[in-house]
Structures are given as C-alpha cells and as structure tokens.
Amino acid sequence: xxxxxxxxxxxxxxxxxxxxxxxxxxISEYPPESMGITDQYQKFLxxxxxxxxxxxxxxxxxxxxxxxxxxxxxxxxxxxxxxxVKGMQSHFNSEKSKAAANLMIVFDxxxxxxxxxxxxxxxxxxxxxxxxxxxxxxxxxxxGLQEWVDMxxxxxxxxxxxxxxxxxxxxQKTNLKMKDLRKEIEDxxxxxxxRIEAVTILQxxxxxxxxxNKLNANITRYKNTLAQREGRAAAPKSQLIDSIAKKPSQK
Numbered sequence: 343x344x345x346x347x348x349x350x351x352x353x354x355x356x357x358x359x360x361x362x363x364x365x366x367x368x369i370s371e372y373p374p375e376s377m378g379i380t381d382q383y384q385k386f387l388x389x390x391x392x393x394x395x396x397x398x399x400x401x402x403x404x405x406x407x408x409x410x411x412x413x414x415x416x417x418x419x420x421x422x423x424x425x426x427v428k429g430m431q432s433h434f435n436s437e438k439s440k441a442a443a444n445l446m447i448v449f450d451x452x453x454x455x456x457x458x459x460x461x462x463x464x465x466x467x468x469x470x471x472x473x474x475x476x477x478x479x480x481x482x483x484x485x486g487l488q489e490w491v492d493m494x495x496x497x498x499x500x501x502x503x504x505x506x507x508x509x510x511x512x513x514q515k516t517n518l519k520m521k522d523l524r525k526e527i528e529d530x531x532x533x534x535x536x537r538i539e540a541v542t543i544l545q546x547x548x549x550x551x552x553x554x555n556k557l558n559a560n561i562t563r564y565k566n567t568l569a570q571r572e573g574r575a576a577a578p579k580s581q582l583i584d585s586i587a588k589k590p591s592q593k
Contacts, residue, residue, distance in 0.1 A: 343542045343554045345535050346561040350528045352568050355520050359393055361564055362527060366390060368556050369534075377550060378541045382534045389527045396519045405508035409460070412504050416467065416497035417456040423490040424449045430485050441481035448473055460505065467498045 353361055366386070374383040427449060430442035448470070455466045474482055474491045482488055538557075542550045 343539070343551060345539055345554055346558045346565075348561045348565055349568070350531065351524075353564070355397065355524075357564070357567070358524065358527070359397055361560075362386075362390055362393070362531070364560050365531070365557070368553060368560065372550070372553050376541075377534075377553070378537045379534050382530060382537060386527075386530045386534060389523065389530055393520070393523055393527060396523065399519075405504055409501065409504045409508065412497070412501040413460065413463070416463075416494065416501055419490070419494045419497050420455065420467065420470075423487065423494060426487060426490065427485070430487075433485075438485050441484040444481045445474075445478060445485075448478060460501075464498060464502055464505075467494065471495050471498070 348361075350358060350361070369377075369379075369383065374380045427442050427445045431439055431446060433439045433442065452466060452470055455463050455470075458466060471491060471494060482491060538550065538554070542554060
C-alpha cells in the first residue's frame, strides 16, 4: 500500500509540529519493529523533543512580564476613568452630571474588558476610544476628562507595541532554530514512510493496512488545510482579474 505524500515545507512551524504530533500518536499504536523503523523512530522521537523545546521558548519570551504589566496599566486606567465618570454623575452641575451619565452608558456597554484576552481587549479599547473621540467627545470635554482618554490611548498603544516586538522576536528565534531542525524532521519522516511502505509490500497478511489508512486520512486532512489556505491567498488575485475583465473599456 502507498502512503500519500504531503509537502511538509508548506506547513507553518506550529502546523508542522501538530502534524508530527499526530503522526507520532498514530505510529505509537504499533510496535516500531513490526514496521521496520526501530532506529528511525528513536531518531524521530529525539527530533520531536527538540522541536517541542524550540517552540516552548516562544511561550517564555522575555516580553511576557512586560506585556502582563502593560496590560495591568491599561486595565487600571480604564477602571480609574470609569470610576471618575461614575462619580461625576452626582456632580452638582446638571450639565456635567448629564454628560457623565451619557459616558456611563458607553462604559456599561463595554463591561469588564479586563476579562477579555489580550487581542480582544486591545480591539475593544480601540473602539471605545473612537467613541470617546467621536460621538461622545462633547461629553468628555464637558466634564474635563480628555487626559483620561489620552492616557488610555497611550497605554493601549504601548501594549500593542510590546506585542508586536514579542511577535517579531519569537518569529525570528523560531525561524532560525527551526530551519535546520525542520529539514532533519522531514528527512527522518520520509525515511520512516518509505520503510513502512516497503514492509507493507513484503507482508502478505497486510497487518499494516490499518496504520496506512489512518496515516492517509491524517495526511488528507492537512492537505485540505493547505489547499484552503492557498485558495484564500489566490482569491484576491482572481477577483481582481474578474473585475478587470468585467469592467467596460473607456474611450
């Protein structure tokens, strides 16, 4: 029986790791010696552990603590802003108390944004600030809280900047360390696949039919993922070509 081929070089680092994790899980259900891959499988397990270590370093970036602190700062500013506005609702000046009440409606709509994940909170604060500087700008001005808007904006931008720096750092680290490791993993994987195929040809009882079917099913799943991604990437170009073709000529 033949095992389907997959272009592993097209898989992103995390996708590749998940693929070899699935592969390891399927292979581990059968004795390596029955597939003629005893030495190759041990090498594969060693490479797998190395890949796991490299990717784990991403989660322990030096920016992690700074990002957590920046998140606390923006949460504190948002909560402080909210508390000031809440108190201003009791202001003796009716114009100011009314403006504060209008702003509290917005705060209530956004709720406790500190409970959201990093990306979602960043987007919510961005939208919140747009409202504070747009429709509700007159209310902010009436109660004189523009400095709170500016500080929250500054906090959110600093947080976003740290996230971008961490993403760039981890991307560079991963690419540098994974480049050679990926080649070793792919070579080892191909060697294992060839040996399994050879054993299936030699064995008349087809005892490895089950593992081959499972491997092919898993490969098909990942190939579909790659095809979908390539399709999405090609869509804008094809849409542009269609729009140009349909556009009436100008004279």
